[in-house]
Amino acid sequence: MSRSIAPRIKGVLSPVVTPFKSDYSPDAERFVRHCRWLLSNNVGLAVFGTNSEGNSLSVEERMALLERLVEAGIDPARMMPGTGCCAISDSVRLSSHAVKLGCGGVLMLPPFYYKGVSDEGLYRNYAQIIEQIGDARLRIYLYQIPPVTQVPISVALIERLLKNYPQNIAGIKDTSGDWSYTKTVLDAFRGSGFDVFAGTETILLATMRGGGAGCISATANVNPAPIHSLFKTWEGSDADAQQESLNAVRRVFQKHPMIPALKQAIAHWSNDPGWSKVRPPLVELSNDQASVLVAELTQRGFHMPGLRALAEA
């Protein structure tokens, strides 16, 4: 267990999809395999995010999966688990556990049950969590995703948190879907050490040009190497072409519900049908939808190199 402070996380991370067994229990072996494949493609592990069905897992299920990753020898410095819950007590427990395991950061949703809450209430939520954990190694990435949470994180809230907890407030994953918000955050905190991660690879190039730190994106689960390539070479002459190529892959996935589609692609290219299972309230793709997805991706020359070999090893 690392006691030192890991280097700051940069680059591309994946909200790692969580595999389930036929009885809907989490499948740790498939999970470890997928994390290894992502890391081998230079993509970090934002486990228990939205696309991970993280909120469909209990606190205990998340802790057990995280421990399995560390036991499997995967570097916790590459992990940014989702730890933001509706209950402060849960957020404290998950975040404290992640810090003790040596995780590079935690991705923290605001409490998302109540709507129309004040900045003061959200400030107190984050402040309480930080105070109760009381550990300089805690690095919080705020998780802005109002289309899902309906609870936005304002720039004024970030400023107040950063002023009072500069050691613990490390950055943001911005899935606002609103470039004017992203731009405001990039400009407001440029050079401050507050790292802005795009919430989708479709704005990775624009985010890097604006001084961002990378992206945390659903499709990094299935298309990791090309997304990492753009991150590495965003200053190159073909960056716009790379961005358009990433967007084209996403457009195929976006014709379907994203999480079932990601799992279906993994099921297909790893030749492991069990991967398609999702927890309710999500529903897996129909056979027809799955056929369309695979056919369209195949037509584009899409595949997931190395995935099948790993699954069958």
Next chain:
Amino acid sequence: MSRSIAPRIKGVLSPVVTPFKSDYSPDAERFVRHCRWLLSNNVGLAVFGTNSEGNSLSVEERMALLERLVEAGIDPARMMPGTGCCAISDSVRLSSHAVKLGCGGVLMLPPFYYKGVSDEGLYRNYAQIIEQIGDARLRIYLYQIPPVTQVPISVALIERLLKNYPQNIAGIKDTSGDWSYTKTVLDAFRGSGFDVFAGTETILLATMRGGGAGCISATANVNPAPIHSLFKTWEGSDADAQQESLNAVRRVFQKHPMIPALKQAIAHWSNDPGWSKVRPPLVELSNDQASVLVAELTQRGFHMPGLRALAEA
């Protein structure tokens, strides 16, 4: 621990507000006292609802509080704890625990993280919970509150659940805020044994006239006897006047954020300032707001008979 099946819950229930100590941990002693006061006013215990800050409590915190109520000798047949979580595993654990303790029912939110989910996915959520628990004593009251969850429960979903799990699907708490929905549900299931509880006392009379079973309402925390009185005498000649009197009290509370206002009233009339504490992301009333609330209620002759004596006993 009761092994028999309790009689069906009817009448008025309160989403019991949850008191916190200065360190934000749940205060079981104040909680037991408030539950006793509500029961002495013929109001049942819908603990861990929206107005209970139920989703601001961890699974363990809810289970510990429920056990404390039972240990204190309070009849579990009068309890309808909130047990619907984003994670099926949590909903199963909480609901199973409630059944084992002999609770008269459980109030079950749909999983509320993902938005735009299908009826099929919501059906699978409830069906999985019922199947995994596998206990004929489990009585689920569906919790319809789309203004908060953003996840509505359709009439078609209720019909499908009721058809396949008639023993376990007992009714609904309807906080849709949409009388046309309430009316449709009342009409669709009249005489079927599916019990409709109004989600606010402002439509208690209309709900009873439409064949409903009672109400589960925030202000039952502070105004229990008058609300119960309307439930008992809704066929009387003064029912409309009673309803208007209840509405007038609610209007005073509605000038403020509801949960902090309820707790402030309890703090004042029990002479126990600690009651005003809320967990983030909620924020307690300011001193000015608290003064206005108490003054307006006092002017109306509002008080909470017996509460102070209980607190000081």
